[in-house]
Amino acid sequence: MQTAAITRESHGVAHAIANALYRNPRLLLALLLGPPLIWLGIVYLGSLFALLAQSFFHLDDFSGVVIHEFSLKTYAHLFTGANMAIVLRTVAMAAAVTFACIAIAYPIAYYMVRHASSKMKALLFLGVMLPLWSSYLVRVYAWKLILAKEGVITWFAERLHLTWLLDGLLAIPTIGGPSLSTSYIGTFIVFVYIWVPYMILPIVAALERVPKSLIEASADLGSRPRDTFRNVILPLSVPGMVAGSIFTFSLTLGDYIIPNIVGNSRPFIGMAVLAQQGTAGNIPLAAAFTMWPIVIMGVYLIVAKRKGAFEAL
Amino acid sequence: MSETRSIAVKFENVSRVFGATRAADNLAFEVYDGEFFSMLGPSGSGKTTCLRLIAGFEQPDIGHILVHGKNVEGVPPYERDVNTVFQDYALFPHMTVAGNVEYGLMIRKVPQQERRRRAGEALEMVKLSGMGERKPSQLSGGQRQRVALARALVNRPAVLLLDEPLGALDLKLREAMQVELKSLQRQVGITFIYVTHDQTEALSMSDRIAVFNHGRIEQIGTPAEIYEHPATAFVAGFVGVSNVVSGALAQRLTSSSQAFSIRPEKISLFDLGTPVPADMLGIEGQIESATYLGANTRFVVTVEGKQIAVIKQNASNVGTPDTILGKSVLVAWNLTSMQKLS
Amino acid sequence: MSSGKSTPWALRLATFAGMLFLHLPLLFILLYAFSAEDKSFVFPIPEFTAKWFSVAWNDRPDIWPALALSVKVALIATLIALVLGSLAAAAVWRSKFFGRDSISLLLILPIALPGIITGIALRSAFNLAEISFSFWTIVVGHATFCVVVVYNNVLARFRRTAGNLIEASMDLGANGLQTLRHIVLPNIATALLAGGMLAFALSFDEVVVTTFTAGQQETLPIWMLGELMRPRQRPVTNVVAVFVIAITFIPIMLAFWLTRDTQDVAGSGK
Numbered sequence: 001m002q003t004a005a006i007t008r009e010s011h012g013v014a015h016a017i018a019n020a021l022y023r024n025p026r027l028l029l030a031l032l033l034g035p036p037l038i039w040l041g042i043v044y045l046g047s048l049f050a051l052l053a054q055s056f057f058h059l060d061d062f063s064g065v066v067i068h069e070f071s072l073k074t075y076a077h078l079f080t081g082a083n084m085a086i087v088l089r090t091v092a093m094a095a096a097v098t099f100a101c102i103a104i105a106y107p108i109a110y111y112m113v114r115h116a117s118s119k120m121k122a123l124l125f126l127g128v129m130l131p132l133w134s135s136y137l138v139r140v141y142a143w144k145l146i147l148a149k150e151g152v153i154t155w156f157a158e159r160l161h162l163t164w165l166l167d168g169l170l171a172i173p174t175i176g177g178p179s180l181s182t183s184y185i186g187t188f189i190v191f192v193y194i195w196v197p198y199m200i201l202p203i204v205a206a207l208e209r210v211p212k213s214l215i216e217a218s219a220d221l222g223s224r225p226r227d228t229f230r231n232v233i234l235p236l237s238v239p240g241m242v243a244g245s246i247f248t249f250s251l252t253l254g255d256y257i258i259p260n261i262v263g264n265s266r267p268f269i270g271m272a273v274l275a276q277q278g279t280a281g282n283i284p285l286a287a288a289f290t291m292w293p294i295v296i297m298g299v300y301l302i303v304a305k306r307k308g309a310f311e312a313l
Numbered sequence: 314m315s316e317t318r319s320i321a322v323k324f325e326n327v328s329r330v331f332g333a334t335r336a337a338d339n340l341a342f343e344v345y346d347g348e349f350f351s352m353l354g355p356s357g358s359g360k361t362t363c364l365r366l367i368a369g370f371e372q373p374d375i376g377h378i379l380v381h382g383k384n385v386e387g388v389p390p391y392e393r394d395v396n397t398v399f400q401d402y403a404l405f406p407h408m409t410v411a412g413n414v415e416y417g418l419m420i421r422k423v424p425q426q427e428r429r430r431r432a433g434e435a436l437e438m439v440k441l442s443g444m445g446e447r448k449p450s451q452l453s454g455g456q457r458q459r460v461a462l463a464r465a466l467v468n469r470p471a472v473l474l475l476d477e478p479l480g481a482l483d484l485k486l487r488e489a490m491q492v493e494l495k496s497l498q499r500q501v502g503i504t505f506i507y508v509t510h511d512q513t514e515a516l517s518m519s520d521r522i523a524v525f526n527h528g529r530i531e532q533i534g535t536p537a538e539i540y541e542h543p544a545t546a547f548v549a550g551f552v553g554v555s556n557v558v559s560g561a562l563a564q565r566l567t568s569s570s571q572a573f574s575i576r577p578e579k580i581s582l583f584d585l586g587t588p589v590p591a592d593m594l595g596i597e598g599q600i601e602s603a604t605y606l607g608a609n610t611r612f613v614v615t616v617e618g619k620q621i622a623v624i625k626q627n628a629s630n631v632g633t634p635d636t637i638l639g640k641s642v643l644v645a646w647n648l649t650s651m652q653k654l655s
Numbered sequence: 656m657s658s659g660k661s662t663p664w665a666l667r668l669a670t671f672a673g674m675l676f677l678h679l680p681l682l683f684i685l686l687y688a689f690s691a692e693d694k695s696f697v698f699p700i701p702e703f704t705a706k707w708f709s710v711a712w713n714d715r716p717d718i719w720p721a722l723a724l725s726v727k728v729a730l731i732a733t734l735i736a737l738v739l740g741s742l743a744a745a746a747v748w749r750s751k752f753f754g755r756d757s758i759s760l761l762l763i764l765p766i767a768l769p770g771i772i773t774g775i776a777l778r779s780a781f782n783l784a785e786i787s788f789s790f791w792t793i794v795v796g797h798a799t800f801c802v803v804v805v806y807n808n809v810l811a812r813f814r815r816t817a818g819n820l821i822e823a824s825m826d827l828g829a830n831g832l833q834t835l836r837h838i839v840l841p842n843i844a845t846a847l848l849a850g851g852m853l854a855f856a857l858s859f860d861e862v863v864v865t866t867f868t869a870g871q872q873e874t875l876p877i878w879m880l881g882e883l884m885r886p887r888q889r890p891v892t893n894v895v896a897v898f899v900i901a902i903t904f905i906p907i908m909l910a911f912w913l914t915r916d917t918q919d920v921a922g923s924g925k
Binding site: 032041043154256273 | 662666667669670673674676677678680681683684687695696697698699738739740742743745746749750752758760761762764765767768769770771772773775776777778779780783795798799802806830831832833853856857860861862863876879880883884892896899900903904907908911
């Protein structure tokens with residue numbers, strides 16, 4: 001063997017840089033973390049705080065000019081009857097949508113994890129991914145066609161002699177209306193349709209984490225499948241449902257496109273924000289309105305973290 | 314080991330601390346050029362930390378490490394003339410076998426033709442000729458292990474570090490590889506520093522062994538020294554099976570309370586009443602169990618309440634009659650077989 | 656985990672109905688793109704025609720700039736997201752630092768909070784900073800919510816890559832930069848590509864944040880929103896909708912295919 005050099009000699013600027021980074025792990029970390037932190041920590045969080053700050057300004061009633069002074073007048077305005085009605089309407093819709101999403105998503109997720117062959121599973125997976133990632137607007141629009149008074153649902157109801165059922169639904173006070181596309185029922189259907197994929201995948205992730213041995217153990221101990229499901233699988237998939245509901249709940253709280261395209265004209269939080277910052281020019285009130293989703297989701301996230309829902313995200 | 318041999322790696326009072334644990338605790342030892350040096354110890358004893366200190370993945374908190382006389386403090390791993398065979402091989406999954414083996418040469422800008430030639434030789438050395446175009450995922454565990462070996466050896470490092478390289482292989486393959494590794498080391502003449510928790514492996518391959526425990530070295534010596542003359546109770550118990558005798562029984566046998574160890578195969582059993590030979594030490598005991606193990610039989614003999622293991626070769630085809638259970642015998646061993654423990 | 660036992664018919668039915676619910680509506684978009692009736696959504700469609708495709712292609716010059724803008728925005732936002740997302744993933748993977756767990760939360764916030772909040776927050780920040788709305792303000796908005804997609808994909812790949820590959824490379828004489836080039840990048844390439852594809856689809860499709868961060872510019876979704884509110888030729892909207900579906904499905908399918916063995920994409924975070 002040759003008398004080996006102790007170190008391998010290398011030169012050049014790149015090598016010098018590499019050496020400097022190797023000897024200063026903190027510098028390397030700063031270089032890695034700096035750009036994303038500046039972008040999200042300063043640009044994004046900074047914007048959120050700027051928004052928060054603006055909610056403490058208020059609009060002068062006479063001149064219509066925003067007064068840049070600290071006051072709680074905007075919040076006083078936020079808690080008036082008409083504005084609270086908007087909030088309650090939105091939260092009720094978000095809750096209803098979340099439960100419906102769980103009801104639709106759970107069987108699909110359960111089938112994917114516990115029954116589907118691997119090919120079938122991949123297919124279903126893709127079938128959930130495609131609507132999740134794509135064509136939000138197009139998919140909302142599709143329902144405008146379907147729910148229109150002269151549209152697909154009406155026609156099918158006639159063919160199946162179910163017009164009485166449709167009319168009955170639409171005759172229900174509050175949630176009914178002249179047609180599906182101008183009623184809360186319609187808004188609800190579209191919300192569920194748009195957000196259900198967000199519920200399926202976290203439940204799949206949670207179900208996959210249920211050890212098979214646990215299920216077998218439960219069966220060994222003489223549990224009937226139904227009991228195994230209720231006592232073992234269901235509790236263990238709660239984090240998945242919570243993780244999914246972070247999306248379904250939050251996104252419903254802030255959406256304004258869906259109720260704008262399908263629904264009666266009664267506003268949701270998102271529409272109120274849009275109206276206040278746009279035509280009304282009341283940025284402080286718009287900012288105060290956005291605090292609702294932020295605070296609700298903040299509380300929700302803290303509770304969800306305690307429940308371990310982040311592992312299923 | 315002659316004193317004139319040059320030193321490949323030297324630890325000068327090296328300590329490495331992780332939180333509250335001293336992974337390496339004031340270590341001072343040398344590894345000679347061309348030596349097969351094993352670091353043996355249970356998991357968490359600090360042997361892998363030592364290896365990582367030499368490779369440059371860890372830096373000592375106190376003390377210095379010298380490679381060929383030069384302090385390597387602050388020298389990054391890529392500038393050390395040291396290569397490692399990782400426990401799980403760490404083969405690059407996106408490269409072919411040849412690509413893996415050529416990697417170190419490619420980085421050092423060795424011309425492509427020479428790279429090819431040397432990689433070919435290295436693969437031939439580990440008996441993987443013709444496998445160069447495969448991906449690591451297409452190889453068996455044993456083949457991957459050989460690729461990892463070739464990938465390190467092709468660079469002709471001053472020191473080769475091996476981190477439990479045979480740990481993932483099954484027993485038969487492991488035994489075959491032990492023989493092969495040893496002859497490979499003789500052939501290339503590179504210093505091997507070999508980390509293992511398997512005492513058989515260390516005994517069968519090494520020129521010298523360092524036995525690690527709790528970040529310290531309990532003993533350094535040739536396999537025979539370590540086995541025949543364990544310095545501490547830990548070494549006696551960890552390397553092979555040993556009876557450690559201490560306290561009242563030691564006092565009675567040797568008139569000194571200093572503990573000693575005695576290997577099971579060095580103990581003889583005689584019928585009661587046989588005179589104890591002059592160069593031997595004897596005491597009465599009862600046979601508690603006898604386990605037939607094929608080549609030999611393992612007895613457990615109770616001597617004054619203490620269980621002593623005895624192993625006898627099955628020279629004649631006798632088996633183990635049940636009648637000997639509970640039988641009183643004379644347990645005796647040669648004075649020179651005893652090892653005083655510190 | 657598919658087990659030998661028989662699947663209850665109710666479960667099959669629920670799955671089938673659920674998947675039908677997810678996909679059937681898109682078929683109607685396609686169907687209505689061929690409708691000769693352009694004033695209402697009457698069903699069954701009285702008469703079929705393919706003329707709207709040529710109308711969209713030839714007679715609606717307003718579509719093309721919107722499409723071009725959407726593609727440009729999506730490309731640049733994706734590029735920024737690739738850089739920021741993989742840097743953040745590398746930092747979280749390589750080092751243990753204070754607040755490490757908060758990074759994921761920070762990155763996921765722009766898509767976990769409703770788009771309107773991100774939108775209006777950025778809009779008021781731009782106003783405060785007296786930045787006028789332009790192509791670049793749209794890009795900033797899009798990149799903000801795309802980062803997490805790349806981050807999730809790359810971090811998942813990092814976690815699956817044996818950590819000692821980097822040590823092995825350095826052990827064989829490669830410094831950090833050489834290791835990055837020869838070992839790290841090739842190993843995360845498909846994850847980067849998949850993350851980039853998804854980020855592109857997400858950006859190409861986005862409408863809410865864009866509403867707030869765009870000035871006079873019109874991306875394709877903004878154009879479509881305008882058409883939905885004040886329809887001119889409804890079937891043309893359908894033609895464009897079909898096109899949008901196609902152009903977003905392709906990268907998503909590719910992303911799925913690239914990570915098919917790993918399920919990196921697993922909807923994590925989005």
